[in-house]
Amino acid sequence: MSAQSDTKLDKNTPDSKWKEILSAEEYHILRQKGTEPAGAGKYNKVYDDGVYKCGGCGTPLYKSETKFDSGCGWPAYWDNIPGAVDRHEDNAYGMKRIEITCSNCGGHLGHVFEGEVCV
Numbered sequence: 001m002s003a004q005s006d007t008k009l010d011k012n013t014p015d016s017k018w019k020e021i022l023s024a025e026e027y028h029i030l031r032q033k034g035t036e037p038a039g040a041g042k043y044n045k046v047y048d049d050g051v052y053k054c055g056g057c058g059t060p061l062y063k064s065e066t067k068f069d070s071g072c073g074w075p076a077y078w079d080n081i082p083g084a085v086d087r088h089e090d091n092a093y094g095m096k097r098i099e100i101t102c103s104n105c106g107g108h109l110g111h112v113f114e115g116e117v118c119v
Contacts, residue, residue, distance in 0.1 A: 009057035011106045022056065030056045030107040033099070038073025045069070051081075057105035061085060074110055085109065 007017065018031050028034035043052065052062040052075070061084045062077040070076035083103060090099040090111065100109040 010104050013057075013105065018056070026055055030054075030105075033108040035110075036074075041074060043075045044073065046075075052077075054102040054105060054107050054109070056107040057102060059084060059102055059104040061102065061109070087112075 007013070009017075009021075015031065019027055022030060025036070029036060047064065047067060049064050051060045051064065052067070053060050060081050062080050066077045066079045068076055068078060086101045086103045086106075088099045088101065090097050095113065097111045097113045099111055101107060102109060
């Protein structure tokens, strides 16, 4: 999150608030389901111990021990913290894939493509 806020951030947070607290890139990815180029993200090759949190609301999503190098250019995890993420079928662009979102704020976290095991 680009700015700290005392406001509770969740699925009911108005779009205007997200635009206020997120950078343009964060807003594009988290709220408009955008993506960053493969390999460009600062957490792709980071394997520090700890918990990885939602870039929008700060909800804990993944434990570091579940992270692995999938070779896909984006961070990959073989499991999430129970209840932390939601999965939605996404057939856009002629592809069958599963969109992963933060269960608290609905922020877009990425996709799992058919046959992949990344979460």
